[in-house]
Amino acid sequence: GCGGNGLVLSATDSRACRKVAVKKIVLSDARSMKHALREIKIIRRLDHDNIVKVYEVLGPKGSDLQGELFKFSVAYIVQEYMETDLACLLEQGTLTEEHAKLFMYQLLRGLKYIHSANVLHRDLKPANIFISTEDLVLKIGDFGLARIADQHYSHKGYLSEGLVTKWYRSPRLLLSPNNYTKAIDMWAAGCILAEMLTGKMLFAGAHELEQMQLILDTIPVVREEDKEELLRVMPSFVSSTWEVKRPLRKLLPDVNREAIDFLEKILTFSPMDR
Amino acid sequence: MSEDSNMEKAIKETSILEEYSINWTQKLGAGISGPVRVCVKKSTQERFALKILLDRPKARNEVRLHMMCATHSNIVEIIEVFANSVQFPHESSPRARLLIVMEMMEGGELFHRISQHRHFTEKQASQVTKQATLALQHCHLLNIAHRDLKPENLLFKDNSLDAPVKLCDFGFAKVDQGDLMTPQFTPYYVAPQVLEAQRRHQKEKSGLIPTSPTPYTYNKSCDLWSLGVIIYVMLCGYPPFYSKHHSRTIPKDMRKKIMTGSFEFPEEEWSQISEMAKDVVRKLLKVKPEERLTIEGVLDHPWLNSTEALDNVLPSAQLMMDKAVVAGIQQAHAEQLANMRIQDLKVSLKPLHSVNNPILRKRKLLGSKPKDGVYIHDHENGVEDSNVALEKLRDVIAQCILPQAGKGENEDEKLNEVMQEAWKYNRECKLLRDALQSFSWNGRGFTDKVDRLKLAEVVKQVIEEQTLPHEPQSSEIALLVCRAGTWKRL
Numbered sequence A: 001g002c003g004g005n006g007l008v009l010s011a012t013d014s015r016a017c018r019k020v021a022v023k024k025i026v027l028s029d030a031r032s033m034k035h036a037l038r039e040i041k042i043i044r045r046l047d048h049d050n051i052v053k054v055y056e057v058l059g060p061k062g063s064d065l066q067g068e069l070f071k072f073s074v075a076y077i078v079q080e081y082m083e084t085d086l087a088c089l090l091e092q093g094t095l096t097e098e099h100a101k102l103f104m105y106q107l108l109r110g111l112k113y114i115h116s117a118n119v120l121h122r123d124l125k126p127a128n129i130f131i132s133t134e135d136l137v138l139k140i141g142d143f144g145l146a147r148i149a150d151q152h153y154s155h156k157g158y159l160s161e162g163l164v165t166k167w168y169r170s171p172r173l174l175l176s177p178n179n180y181t182k183a184i185d186m187w188a189a190g191c192i193l194a195e196m197l198t199g200k201m202l203f204a205g206a207h208e209l210e211q212m213q214l215i216l217d218t219i220p221v222v223r224e225e226d227k228e229e230l231l232r233v234m235p236s237f238v239s240s241t242w243e244v245k246r247p248l249r250k251l252l253p254d255v256n257r258e259a260i261d262f263l264e265k266i267l268t269f270s271p272m273d274r
Numbered sequence B: 001m002s003e004d005s006n007m008e009k010a011i012k013e014t015s016i017l018e019e020y021s022i023n024w025t026q027k028l029g030a031g032i033s034g035p036v037r038v039c040v041k042k043s044t045q046e047r048f049a050l051k052i053l054l055d056r057p058k059a060r061n062e063v064r065l066h067m068m069c070a071t072h073s074n075i076v077e078i079i080e081v082f083a084n085s086v087q088f089p090h091e092s093s094p095r096a097r098l099l100i101v102m103e104m105m106e107g108g109e110l111f112h113r114i115s116q117h118r119h120f121t122e123k124q125a126s127q128v129t130k131q132a133t134l135a136l137q138h139c140h141l142l143n144i145a146h147r148d149l150k151p152e153n154l155l156f157k158d159n160s161l162d163a164p165v166k167l168c169d170f171g172f173a174k175v176d177q178g179d180l181m182t183p184q185f186t187p188y189y190v191a192p193q194v195l196e197a198q199r200r201h202q203k204e205k206s207g208l209i210p211t212s213p214t215p216y217t218y219n220k221s222c223d224l225w226s227l228g229v230i231i232y233v234m235l236c237g238y239p240p241f242y243s244k245h246h247s248r249t250i251p252k253d254m255r256k257k258i259m260t261g262s263f264e265f266p267e268e269e270w271s272q273i274s275e276m277a278k279d280v281v282r283k284l285l286k287v288k289p290e291e292r293l294t295i296e297g298v299l300d301h302p303w304l305n306s307t308e309a310l311d312n313v314l315p316s317a318q319l320m321m322d323k324a325v326v327a328g329i330q331q332a333h334a335e336q337l338a339n340m341r342i343q344d345l346k347v348s349l350k351p352l353h354s355v356n357n358p359i360l361r362k363r364k365l366l367g368s369k370p371k372d373g374v375y376i377h378d379h380e381n382g383v384e385d386s387n388v389a390l391e392k393l394r395d396v397i398a399q400c401i402l403p404q405a406g407k408g409e410n411e412d413e414k415l416n417e418v419m420q421e422a423w424k425y426n427r428e429c430k431l432l433r434d435a436l437q438s439f440s441w442n443g444r445g446f447t448d449k450v451d452r453l454k455l456a457e458v459v460k461q462v463i464e465e466q467t468l469p470h471e472p473q474s475s476e477i478a479l480l481v482c483r484a485g486t487w488k489r490l
Helices: A030-045 A086-091 A097-116 A145-149 A171-175 A182-198 A208-218 A224-233 A257-266 B002-010 B057-069 B110-116 B122-141 B192-206 B222-236 B252-260 B275-284 B295-300 B316-320 B323-338 B358-366 B381-401 B408-425 B430-437 B452-467
Strands: A006-013 A018-026 A054-058 A074-080 A129-131 A138-140 B020-031 B034-041 B047-054 B078-086 B095-103 B154-156 B165-167
Touching: A030 A054, A030 B381, A030 B452, A086 A129, A086 A182, A097 A129, A097 A138, A097 A182, A097 B358, A171 A182, A171 A208, A182 A257, B020 B047, B047 B057, B057 B078, B057 B095, B057 B122, B110 B154, B110 B222, B122 B165, B122 B222, B122 B275, B122 B295, B222 B275, B222 B295, B275 B295, B381 B408, B381 B452, B408 B430, B430 B452
Parallel strands: none
Antiparallel strands: A006 A018, A018 A074, A054 A074, A129 A138, B020 B034, B034 B047, B047 B095, B078 B095, B154 B165
16 A cells, blocks of 8 residues: 555565565755654664564665665664554444454553654554454554655644644644644544544544634633643634533433543643643 | 647746735635735736645646646636745755745635525526636647636636636646546546546555556546536535535445545435436536536536526525535545545454453452552652652653754753752662763753753663662552543443
């Protein structure tokens, strides 16, 4: 298939006799190569049941990258092969509640590990969450490569109406695109849980402004500083009473109360409350 | 060849800033190739639309095909093209780019127009159709397939009632030499032949069918199918082929509808729409290209040439106001653009009781569900302190490895802080103490410039030394309690 960051092929490592996924990354300049390799170093040090394992990183024709950081314009990441990803599964509809719980548990377990190493994923979404259909092991993949390898222009100001959708972005990240904290991964994890239970994306805005509107319709804003910032940034879209039109319980009527309670605690507007 | 040389001559090498000022922050829209901005000609103060592409063969192709077509009054005009080096704020160096100056379409997109004019009539719809068809005819006479015909690519010149409609965005366009086979489409408007090309392409790729010496191809008539879909949406406000679920790829039920040409004229909206209009739609949405209405057939159709009054107000204006419908369409577009693939594979999940999952295995070994709020430890206090010490060391590694976004001084201070914390919890570690001496650590900070990668490597060895006598940390904490205590236990 084609991952978001380039061509991804499955292959067999002939030395280690194991099936691997090989991802080709095209690096257009020295700076992005440097950033990508730094990210790769992070990934290679992460060793956990619920993180996709990166075995090695090679240059063209399988050459060793050691000491030749800036000579290549492509790199190949040899990593653990996983049969499918959560996006493919959700494509087919909802998961059972027990599958969703098992996957969510493993997702949080993986997040706890990387957050304890002070690493942020920053691009958590179903397509970056891999599932082994054999034993239902879930692994988080594609660490930060989307940001490093895809050097697309990112809006540094306030909300924009560009075509790029950011369905798993937390309200803080929508307001301040470069304000990355561990809490943004938790927001994305909450959206993913809701999607596993309902088969639908939780907040699927066509653009950032609408994304924020959808969030405000459902997630209450309780802190004064958040209200002040919203009034400054998008005054015409905020209702004067700060009422939510569709609280989570009404938005997800078929989801059981305990899962709703969990979602209400993880999908808070302020990152500090998450 | 002569066309190519003419095109190359038309591209200017001088800086665009000599003749135009550019509004970098105002974006008019986004095509498949990128955002479109406003620029102003300095000599006349005229406003134009500016599209900036990386200078690549694909971009040159887009420019060439658009320039070939742009002589028609229903196609957005290209004023001139510049080849300049441009550096955006997030880039470290300038890159070669094509800057395409086009006429400004002040009237905006077709759907937006329909939703604003709440009295959009069938006559107006037929007028839009005629102009779109004339634009398409012009392309096809040049043997060029547009391949991305959709309402977003139909723009009004201005806001007057009889403003002309023009076709834009040739990012997917291609000369039809009988070799159109690369699947290029956005959902809702995609022709069945393109879906079939996609299906075969995927099967060949995965080896399910051999790569054919005569690959499956489609032709310019895929644009006519898209035209049929656009007419349908204009008339009633929603697409003919749809799915109940918004999805990141074309859902199976929607694909099946497209492949079989199954659509309806629901009574609620279509009872007030003329039979002539329905006839055009039916004849365009034929699965077999040879059965499909031709361009000339559309232009000759009574619906486009009737002197009869077609003043009935269409329901599309009201339905177009329904934000959920528009958002759904836009969402599908955006997702499809970002993820040009269709998953054919059916994946099924095993029930939990028949799965050998490590988490489930551990729960069986423990024999019971964990108590509220309790981690299961091998050692109580020692492991707690040890965990903190290890976490501080990991923070040092993260600080060394993470890309340095800020100023050097701030980063150095952060490294000193993190190292100080780790030092506080790891004073007894001889390996760490010896290593830090070689990095000029004075107990509170580094006095010299630090090679961060080497420091990270050393700290990693310290962590490995501390964890070797015990099980890896991930096993020591056997279970994680979910944040919401009341959520059902796994």
